[in-house]
Amino acid sequence: MTDRPSTAPAPPAGPATPDPLVALRGGLVVSCQAYPGEAMRDPRTMTQVALAAVRGGAAGIRVQGVADVEHVTHAFAELGITVPVTGLWKDGTDGVFITPTLRHAVAVAHAGATIVAIDGTRRPRPDGLSLAQTVAGLREQTSALVMADCGSLDDALAARDAGVDVVGTTLSGYTGERPRTDGPDLELLAQLVDRLDVPVIAEGRVHSPAQARAALDAGAWAVVVGTAITHPTSITGWFVDALTA
Numbered sequence: 001m002t003d004r005p006s007t008a009p010a011p012p013a014g015p016a017t018p019d020p021l022v023a024l025r026g027g028l029v030v031s032c033q034a035y036p037g038e039a040m041r042d043p044r045t046m047t048q049v050a051l052a053a054v055r056g057g058a059a060g061i062r063v064q065g066v067a068d069v070e071h072v073t074h075a076f077a078e079l080g081i082t083v084p085v086t087g088l089w090k091d092g093t094d095g096v097f098i099t100p101t102l103r104h105a106v107a108v109a110h111a112g113a114t115i116v117a118i119d120g121t122r123r124p125r126p127d128g129l130s131l132a133q134t135v136a137g138l139r140e141q142t143s144a145l146v147m148a149d150c151g152s153l154d155d156a157l158a159a160r161d162a163g164v165d166v167v168g169t170t171l172s173g174y175t176g177e178r179p180r181t182d183g184p185d186l187e188l189l190a191q192l193v194d195r196l197d198v199p200v201i202a203e204g205r206v207h208s209p210a211q212a213r214a215a216l217d218a219g220a221w222a223v224v225v226g227t228a229i230t231h232p233t234s235i236t237g238w239f240v241d242a243l244t245a
């Protein structure tokens with residue numbers, strides 16, 4: 001167990017931070033996702049991966065798809081695990097595809113997610129709703145918190161104005177507004193921490209413990225790691241590349 005009282009981010013100004021976000025503060029969120037057609041794309045498998053991550057000290061879990069959210073949250077409830085689950089629903093592969101509509105967001109919340117991660121960019125949404133309308137609709141129908149997956153400072157400022165609870169750097173490098181950096185986009189992270197009064201989560205291409213630490217040091221509320229922990233095909237490829245270079 002590592003105690004980091006001196007480096008945990010200060011609570012943002014404004015209304016009291018909701019409990020699930022307090023639980024994530026200074027911690028690691030492990031994103032457990034397998035992609036269409038992959039051998040591990042099965043809710044039972046992702047639940048096992050999530051349980052392994054919790055055993056390793058994950059403060060939170062991020063999981064994709066209604067079935068996976070249901071499976072993971074049921075297993076956690078049965079086992080008395082209170083680690084917050086962030087859910088999302090990817091529909092498609094380009095444009096707005098991370099929980100793209102209010103319907104997707106409500107379904108993820110109803111499946112048991114404590115936090116629903118949605119596309120937090122300024123791009124038009126497939127259902128024609130604005131981000132603010134999506135957030136309002138989700139709040140009307142559920143008690144889930146809302147995480148905006150953003151790709152730029154302008155996205156994050158707009159998402160904050162739309163009333164989200166937390167923003168992430170998730171889409172930096174994937175929307176054309178920011179370069180796809182080798183590691184996490186620490187420059188964007190620092191901008192968001194400086195400009196926003198909601199927690200900022202570092203997500204995207206955090207591939208090593210040192211990079212996770214650097215993100216926390218740059219002011220991240222929490223750090224999400226997916227591929228480097230839960231995607232064996234990618235990790236194997238990194239090693240194979242090193243051996244064949």
Ligand SMILES: CC(=O)N[C@H](C=O)[C@@H](O)[C@H](O)[C@H](O)COP(=O)(O)O
Pocket residue numbers: 031033088098170171174203204205206224225226227228
């Ligand atoms: C851009 C996009 O679709 N990101 C997705 C969002 O859920 C996932 O594919 C990523 O694995 C996740 O963001 C964690 O990032 P990384 O796997 O780089 O640690």
